[in-house]
Amino acid sequence: MGAVWALTGDPDPDSAVSGTSASAGETETQTAEPEPTTFTLTGSFELTEGAVSDGSTGCKGTGGYDDIAEGSSVTVYDAAGTVIATGYLGDSTLASGSCTFDVAVENVPKGKDFYKVEVSHRGTVQLSGADAEAGRFGATLG
Known part of the structure; x- marks a missing residue:
């Protein structure tokens, strides 16, 4: 029994x-462990014009795109335009004339309806909070 x-x-x-x-x-x-209040925004950034080898294993922009390279700034803003996190372009790969960079910005506050992301000084790309937290950032320049 x-x-x-x-x-x-x-x-x-x-x-x-x-x-x-x-x-x-x-x-x-x-x-229980408390829920994290931040996340790492991940994704990719692709430069489709002016991409060349960086002389090592990655790539970079030239000419009017010479501000795009590994280590270029990535800024995350909230809806009000306030900077809420900063990071840098990561590793890059050159393929078929395009340069693709890994993006990973740590300590982005959770719970926003949307985020704006800017690479270097190139203007913002908006994505939903759900896409940002799921690692679906993607932007193209060129």
Whole structure:
């Protein structure tokens, strides 16, 4: 009878069946980790014109695009236009005349309806809060 109760009934909170290890009437309480209040905005940025090898393993922009390279600034704004996080373009890959950069901006506050992202001084690209938190940032220049 006890085995049937353990599978179908509400277990006693002090019993070993509930996943606690209690002794002498004491209960062990597990606390949940608090939800993070920030996230890392991830995605990619593609330069389609003026892209050349950087002489190493990556690429960069030339001519009117010489401000685009690994380490160029990435700024995240909220709806009011306030800067809420900053980062840099990451590793890059040159393929078929285009240069694609990894984007990862840490410590972006969660819970905004949308975000605006700017690479260097090239103007903002808007994306929804859901897309930002899911790592779906993508922008193209050129």
